[in-house]
Amino acid sequence: MRTMKGIAFAIAEAIDQEMAERQDIVVLGEDVTYWGAVFGFTMGLHQKYGRDRVVDTPITEQTFFGMAVGAAAVGMHPVVSLMFVDFLGAGFDQMYNHMAKNHYMSGGQFAMPVTVVTAIGGGYGDAEQHSQVLYGLFAHVPGFKVVVPSTAYDAKGLTISALRDQNPVVIFGHKLLTGLPFLPFEGEEEEVPEERYTVEFGKAALRREGGDLTMVSAGLMVHRCLRAAERLARDGIAAEVIDVRTLVPLDADTLVASARKTGRVLIVDEDYRSYGMTGELAFRIQEGAFDALKTPVRRLAVPDVPIPFSEPLERAVIPSVDGIYEEARALVGAPPRAV
Amino acid sequence: MWKPEPSRADLQYLVEKAGLMRDALLSAYRQMCLIRHFEETIADRYYIGKTPEFNMAAGPVRGEMHLAVGQEAVAVGVCSLLEDQDVVVSTHRPHHHALAKGVDASKLAAEIFGKRTGLCRGKGGHMHLFDKQKNFSCSGIVGASFPQAAGAAFAFRQRGQRNVAVAFAGEGAANHGTFTETLNAAVLWQLPLVVVVEDNMYADSTPKWAALSQPHQFQRALGYNVPSYLVDGMDVIDVYRAARAAIQWARDGQGPALIEAVCYRYRGHFEGDAEEYRTKEEVELWRALDPIPRLGSRLKKLGWADDATLDSLRSEAQRAVEQAVAFAEQSPLPDPAEALAGVFR
Numbered sequence: 001m002r003t004m005k006g007i008a009f010a011i012a013e014a015i016d017q018e019m020a021e022r023q024d025i026v027v028l029g030e031d032v033t034y035w036g037a038v039f040g041f042t043m044g045l046h047q048k049y050g051r052d053r054v055v056d057t058p059i060t061e062q063t064f065f066g067m068a069v070g071a072a073a074v075g076m077h078p079v080v081s082l083m084f085v086d087f088l089g090a091g092f093d094q095m096y097n098h099m100a101k102n103h104y105m106s107g108g109q110f111a112m113p114v115t116v117v118t119a120i121g122g123g124y125g126d127a128e129q130h131s132q133v134l135y136g137l138f139a140h141v142p143g144f145k146v147v148v149p150s151t152a153y154d155a156k157g158l159t160i161s162a163l164r165d166q167n168p169v170v171i172f173g174h175k176l177l178t179g180l181p182f183l184p185f186e187g188e189e190e191e192v193p194e195e196r197y198t199v200e201f202g203k204a205a206l207r208r209e210g211g212d213l214t215m216v217s218a219g220l221m222v223h224r225c226l227r228a229a230e231r232l233a234r235d236g237i238a239a240e241v242i243d244v245r246t247l248v249p250l251d252a253d254t255l256v257a258s259a260r261k262t263g264r265v266l267i268v269d270e271d272y273r274s275y276g277m278t279g280e281l282a283f284r285i286q287e288g289a290f291d292a293l294k295t296p297v298r299r300l301a302v303p304d305v306p307i308p309f310s311e312p313l314e315r316a317v318i319p320s321v322d323g324i325y326e327e328a329r330a331l332v333g334a335p336p337r338a339v
Numbered sequence: 340m341w342k343p344e345p346s347r348a349d350l351q352y353l354v355e356k357a358g359l360m361r362d363a364l365l366s367a368y369r370q371m372c373l374i375r376h377f378e379e380t381i382a383d384r385y386y387i388g389k390t391p392e393f394n395m396a397a398g399p400v401r402g403e404m405h406l407a408v409g410q411e412a413v414a415v416g417v418c419s420l421l422e423d424q425d426v427v428v429s430t431h432r433p434h435h436h437a438l439a440k441g442v443d444a445s446k447l448a449a450e451i452f453g454k455r456t457g458l459c460r461g462k463g464g465h466m467h468l469f470d471k472q473k474n475f476s477c478s479g480i481v482g483a484s485f486p487q488a489a490g491a492a493f494a495f496r497q498r499g500q501r502n503v504a505v506a507f508a509g510e511g512a513a514n515h516g517t518f519t520e521t522l523n524a525a526v527l528w529q530l531p532l533v534v535v536v537e538d539n540m541y542a543d544s545t546p547k548w549a550a551l552s553q554p555h556q557f558q559r560a561l562g563y564n565v566p567s568y569l570v571d572g573m574d575v576i577d578v579y580r581a582a583r584a585a586i587q588w589a590r591d592g593q594g595p596a597l598i599e600a601v602c603y604r605y606r607g608h609f610e611g612d613a614e615e616y617r618t619k620e621e622v623e624l625w626r627a628l629d630p631i632p633r634l635g636s637r638l639k640k641l642g643w644a645d646d647a648t649l650d651s652l653r654s655e656a657q658r659a660v661e662q663a664v665a666f667a668e669q670s671p672l673p674d675p676a677e678a679l680a681g682v683f684r
Contacts, residue, residue, distance in 0.1 A: 030542075030543065030545065031543045031544045031545060033544075033545075034544045034615045034616045035543070035544045038543075056544075056545045056549050056550065057550075058511070058514035058515075058542070058545075058550040058551070059481045059482065059511045059512060059514050059515055059542055059550075060514050060515060060516065062516055063516070086479075086480070087480065087481075089480070090480065090481075090482065090515070123396065124395045124396035124401060124402060125395070125396055125400075125401025125402030125453070125464070126395075126401075126402040126403055127402060127463060127464040127465075127466060127467055127479070128462075128463070128467060128479075129466065129467065129478065129479035129480055130402070130403065130466070130479055181392070181393065181394075182393050182394065182395050182611055183394065183395055183396065184394060184396045303679060304682065305678060305679055305681075305682050306682070308461070308462045308677075308678050309402070309453050309459075309461060309462055309463055309464030309465075309467065310453030310454070310457075310461030310462065310464070310672060310673050311401060311453055311672070312672050312673060312674070312675045312678075313453075313461060313462065313673055313675060313677060313678040314678075315675065316675035316676070316678040316679070317678050317679075
């Protein structure tokens, strides 16, 4: 055990430890050598494994995602960096029409073991084309496993699980959780084992127990929910905080059990509000806990606008600790639904 | 691509052949000084709140910042030949193109500061600048400029309008599929498109040798039958000569043209870049080719300016930048409610 700050080092260490044991892993992407994929997810690897296994690609997303499909089909396990998730458009065809479907379309002949690592999120003034999370788009397409770590411990264990998975897994690392010095850090320093371990997909984590309401979120928003929960506790409101950890596969059982316990649910998401994670989770919760809900499920997410540049505008659209706190208080104070 | 320095007589011949008069060259000098000072002033303000600890979210200018110090000659050499109705589509490193296209420096600065008075009311910021009046736009996504400029060129051709569209991009972007896809379509449909590849040697941190199968874009373009020019991007006269021919060709309805301008950025890919991928010696080597003093010494060689003239052009540019940045700093931030407006018209 040692203390680790942030998910970037945890992800890089996971890749490193698997690469040391396995020849099938190669790393592809823009600026994956000197810059460690900019947000640190591949830092230190090229010094250790050389430029033949850690490859700076030209700026050609369609090509290097297509190459990942081709390499995976013949037995490699490519780790591909999509520098910002916002750049997915430049290579998405190879991802959603091929990487996500080839196993199914081939009647199970071709496994597609690819680990994609991408940086998500706003809150530091990078505007519309560099601040999105977009995991809802990937979760919507059948065939991707969608991993959104909120802690360094999870980041390492989930990445090792991804590297041992026979399917395409996309790891969404939030920039404000990387622990890199040039960005704000909203996570916590944690104890992380030096040895290899896995964290299973499809198991939500209970981050805080409480009986008055359930807050469900992923990534950075887990930390904001926890901070809001501390303030709610000072008001005598006990909030339960659940971190879904993986959107696909989704641990609906844990969400439903908590919803049944508290009867009030607030879903917090940094993705766009409509047709995304909040809607899907609300559906799953009502499906399993309808009779136990005291009031309709609420959600807080980016209100269906792009992420604007100017600070007051950006603050107005990304869910904040204040905003979560207010919404949670309103939820607890809301009258029971009509029967 | 460095070319031998011309003698006084040869220089005289070159500028005459290029149709460059004294006023045009003095104006180019002033524009390049304006850009240089603008970029350096933005850098200065950018680090407010970011020292000693560099935090991208802190200070009056947040987020990433890509500056074009060193690349002024490319923007000015090309854009000084354009009309307001001609379209420019730029990149994540857009300030020099914007200023050269005539975008108001105050509104540009205000946008970079996220102010209500900015070009885009603070919504876009430094990588997402739009000016309808000047027909200028840009994108933070690499490779996006080629097809968008081709689209404008397509519209000009359809409407029989004698305008051109210019796509600026880096050599890194020329690896993107949109580059060759656009060249193919532009030749096929004879679009009035001028592609300007600013080869500054590095795609982010990735040097050319690691990302390009061959070092020159003009060779790729020739494969699509696009007339192409390889120029010294640190020499505004060389850029201007090629741009004049390329723009004329496109404006006359002959189809697209490409200019490959070899240049260098003196600052990092973004502010805060530790620049592990290159040496200080290399940067210093390129200082000898700084396009601004080079033009200054040529103006003197031609007898078109003395030190006093150059000094006064530089101070004029500095004053304009200081006014623009003061305007930006004094302008109000937008109302948070503005965030929810404008998704649809």
